[in-house]
Amino acid sequence: MPDVISITVNGASITVPLGTTALAAILSTGASSVRRSVSGAPRGPLCGMGVCFECRATVNHRPHSRTCETLCAPGMDIRTGDHVND
Amino acid sequence: MTSRRASFDTLVVGAGPAGIAAACCAAESGARVGVLDNNPRAGGQIWRGHERSDASPDARRWFGKFTAAKIDFLPSTEVIDQLENGRLIVQSIDASSIDEVRELTYKNLILSTGARELFLPFPGWTLPNVMGAGGLQALVKCGLPIGGKKVIVAGSGPLLLAVAAHLREHGADVRLIAEQAPWHRVARFGMSLAFEKTKLAQAFAIRRQLSGVPYKTSCWPLRANGEEKLESVTLRTGDRTWQEPCDYLACGFHLVPNTELPALLRCDLRAGFVRVDQSQRTSIPNIFAAGELTSIGGVDLSILEGQIAGYGASGQSARAAQLAPQKRRLDRFAALLRETFSLRDELRSLADAETVVCRCEDVTVSRIRHHLSWRASKLHTRCGMGPCQGRICGPATEFLLGWKLDSIRPPIFAASLQSLAVAAAARTEEDLMLNEESR
Numbered sequence: 001m002p003d004v005i006s007i008t009v010n011g012a013s014i015t016v017p018l019g020t021t022a023l024a025a026i027l028s029t030g031a032s033s034v035r036r037s038v039s040g041a042p043r044g045p046l047c048g049m050g051v052c053f054e055c056r057a058t059v060n061h062r063p064h065s066r067t068c069e070t071l072c073a074p075g076m077d078i079r080t081g082d083h084v085n086d
Numbered sequence: 087m088t089s090r091r092a093s094f095d096t097l098v099v100g101a102g103p104a105g106i107a108a109a110c111c112a113a114e115s116g117a118r119v120g121v122l123d124n125n126p127r128a129g130g131q132i133w134r135g136h137e138r139s140d141a142s143p144d145a146r147r148w149f150g151k152f153t154a155a156k157i158d159f160l161p162s163t164e165v166i167d168q169l170e171n172g173r174l175i176v177q178s179i180d181a182s183s184i185d186e187v188r189e190l191t192y193k194n195l196i197l198s199t200g201a202r203e204l205f206l207p208f209p210g211w212t213l214p215n216v217m218g219a220g221g222l223q224a225l226v227k228c229g230l231p232i233g234g235k236k237v238i239v240a241g242s243g244p245l246l247l248a249v250a251a252h253l254r255e256h257g258a259d260v261r262l263i264a265e266q267a268p269w270h271r272v273a274r275f276g277m278s279l280a281f282e283k284t285k286l287a288q289a290f291a292i293r294r295q296l297s298g299v300p301y302k303t304s305c306w307p308l309r310a311n312g313e314e315k316l317e318s319v320t321l322r323t324g325d326r327t328w329q330e331p332c333d334y335l336a337c338g339f340h341l342v343p344n345t346e347l348p349a350l351l352r353c354d355l356r357a358g359f360v361r362v363d364q365s366q367r368t369s370i371p372n373i374f375a376a377g378e379l380t381s382i383g384g385v386d387l388s389i390l391e392g393q394i395a396g397y398g399a400s401g402q403s404a405r406a407a408q409l410a411p412q413k414r415r416l417d418r419f420a421a422l423l424r425e426t427f428s429l430r431d432e433l434r435s436l437a438d439a440e441t442v443v444c445r446c447e448d449v450t451v452s453r454i455r456h457h458l459s460w461r462a463s464k465l466h467t468r469c470g471m472g473p474c475q476g477r478i479c480g481p482a483t484e485f486l487l488g489w490k491l492d493s494i495r496p497p498i499f500a501a502s503l504q505s506l507a508v509a510a511a512a513r514t515e516e517d518l519m520l521n522e523e524s525r
Contacts, residue, residue, distance in 0.1 A: 020229030027230050032214035032315040039448040042314050044214030046445070046478070048224035049131055050124050050179075051202045051344075053473040053500070054445060059181055064473065064500070068224070069162065070181050071126045 007076040010083040022067035022078050023048075023055045034067065035081040057081070090188045094120040094158070096399050097174070097192035099165060099347060102130020103144075103385050104377025104392035105198035106152050111396030111405075112196070113155040120190065122160040122176060124499075128152065130200055131220055132385055134227050144389065163188075165347055166497035167509050171370065175509045177501055185501075187508040194372045194399040197348050197360065198392060201378035203241075203338030204481050206429075207443050207451070208436035210310030215334050219249045222336040226256050233257030235333040238319050240264035240307045242427045243340040244384075251295040253336070260296070261332060264305040264321055266339070267427050272303050275426040282419065284386070306433065310335055340427050342481045343379045349494040365406055366395035374399050383420030390416060434486055443486075444479040446472020451486075460489040473500045 003018040009029050016025045023045055026034055033042035034055050045055040050069040058079040059065040067078065096112040098105045101123035113119045127134070133145045141149070152159075162180035169175060169189070178186040203218040210216065217225070219239055226232050237258045239250045242265060250260045265272060279286045305323035310316055318331045343359055354361045354369035360379045362368055368375050376395040377388035390413050397406035437443065439452035449469040457463040460470065460483060469483070470476030475498070480491045497506065 017229060021225075024225055024229035027225070034214075037212070037442075037445065037448050041212060041448070042214050043212065043445070044315070045217060045225065046205065046221055047202060047218050048221035048228075049202065051474060051477050052445070056473070062181070062184055065181065065184070066179065068228070069125055069179060073181060076181065 005072060005074045007072050009078045010080060016072050020072050022059055022070040022072055025072050026067060026078060026080055093191045094118050096194045097190055098196045098198060100198035100200055101128035102198060102200045103133060104388040106148050107389045107392030108196045108198060108376055108396035109157050110151040110155050111393045112400040113157050115400035115402055117400045120158040122163040124164040126162050128159060134224060164499050166499050166501045168351055169513060177505045185505050187505045189512055196395045196399055197375045197379055198377045199344040199347055199379060201341035201343045201382060204340055204342045205478055206339050206433055206436060207441050207482055208307060208309060209438055209441050212442050212445055213310050213312050213316045215316035216310045217336055219246055219336040219338040222334055223249045223252050236261055237334045237336055238262050238330055238332045240337040241339045242266045247292050249336055250299060251292045254295060260299045261330060263299060263301045265303045266306040266430055267303060269303040271426045275422060278422055307337060339429060341382050346494055346498045348375060350498050365398035366391055381420045382423060383416055387416040387420055443482060444469040446474050460491050
């Protein structure tokens with residue numbers, strides 16, 4: 001069995017297998033969008049490799065983090081689009 | 087304010103197959119070798135998640151060497167600027183050391199920054215759950231559950247098959263693989279694999295994994311449909327147009343090289359790729375390039391070019407020369423890939439007037455198409471001026487409108503003001519020292 005770690009996504013605690021990226025953790029909660037575009041349209045990830053910046057979210061209070069390149073660490077706090085100021 | 091420094095004989099940018107091979111070969115000379123990658127783990131896109139038991143024998147062999155060799159690996163690190171030849175400014179993008187800026191100095195540099203997928207705009211391509219083919223595969227490798235999800239894989243290139251096989255292995259219900267290239271070209275490509283034993287074996291393995299999945303050639307997506315997320319895809323083949331319900335569309339139109347860093351370092355480009363000589367040396371004598379930066383030729387060619395560059399950059403040119411015949415064979419394979427999966431003209435008219443081209447700034451086709459150049463469009467519409475800095479819409483407009491991309495400017499990745507301040511301080515310090523010397 002893989003080790004699991006606890007993190008929070010938009011304030012809700014979840015556990016994910018070790019080696020999961022912040023992006024995969026966000027999507028595993030059932031969400032498909034990570035942010036709103038400048039004109040308000042929902043957006044999800046595109047490239048999966050740190051190039052397109054569509055997956056950016058606030059990780060440990062740091063905005064605009066590329067979640068596809070961020071490995072989940074114990075206690076990590078991830079907030080997407082509409083939930084940044086919750 | 088000063089930046090931390092580290093010095094290397096050979097520095098490698100990009101830890102995919104080319105970068106790993108380059109670093110291992112350079113390290114054989116006893117040189118001090120450093121490798122950096124923007125990912126938290128080495129392996130690049132193709133060897134991502136190598137620690138799993140399904141890694142290819144090649145991946146296992148090279149990872150074994152990479153771990154055993156005396157190499158400094160700097161994960162979650164990306165180059166943002168060059169101070170002068172031999173001195174790069176890099177920043178950390180790891181959550182625990184975010185924005186930490188360092189100066190790395192080198193005698194020889196090997197660029198192996200790889201390629202990204204070419205994304206072409208079509209109505210609905212910005213809907214959540216429309217992703218790159220490699221993009222969805224990367225996500226699944228990083229923990230996205232895909233079991234039972236209906237997926238359509240579309241676009242062009244052999245990557246589509248590898249992705250479809252991988253997704254299916256993880257329980258996805260792959261409904262269709264839509265390849266834009268015509269059957270006669272794909273068939274000829276398939277026949278040529280008969281002369282490449284390992285590639286043929288891979289092809290058969292993938293064929294077995296994909297039994298029962300329709301593979302349609304001369305077929306491409308016209309439109310992605312849905313409100314808040316993808317619900318179905320409208321596809322075309324010949325005169326037939328139909329709608330296919332699905333959870334994900336994994337769509338990429340083959341690959342484009344990541345040439346931002348070589349362009350910043352003023353390496354010559356030719357037809358969009360970095361120009362290199364037989365020893366993988368670029369137009370700048372102490373800078374080498376290997377892998378998909380020089381041509382799209384698959385993992386075997388990337389490894390080989392990495393070896394040649396690694397030997398060449400560390401004074402082992404005789405060993406580099408021994409690999410030349412092997413490289414000529416793989417170069418022919420790269421040429422065949424290019425011919426087989428060249429993009430059809432119909433794809434230029436997929437986007438309608440209201441289709442977004444620049445996803446960062448939500449700029450539509452109707453706003454850019456009357457401009458004459460990439461630069462004019464940037465200045466007037468902000469197309470290409472968002473956080474991705476034109477990495478997605480640049481190659482798309484190049485294909486759609488024939489624009490030539492220019493004006494690479496530092497920082498080549500979005501950087502915080504703090505990072506820029508440290509970089510500026512390093513520059514000022516340099517100027518002060520120069521003034522001191524000239525006095």
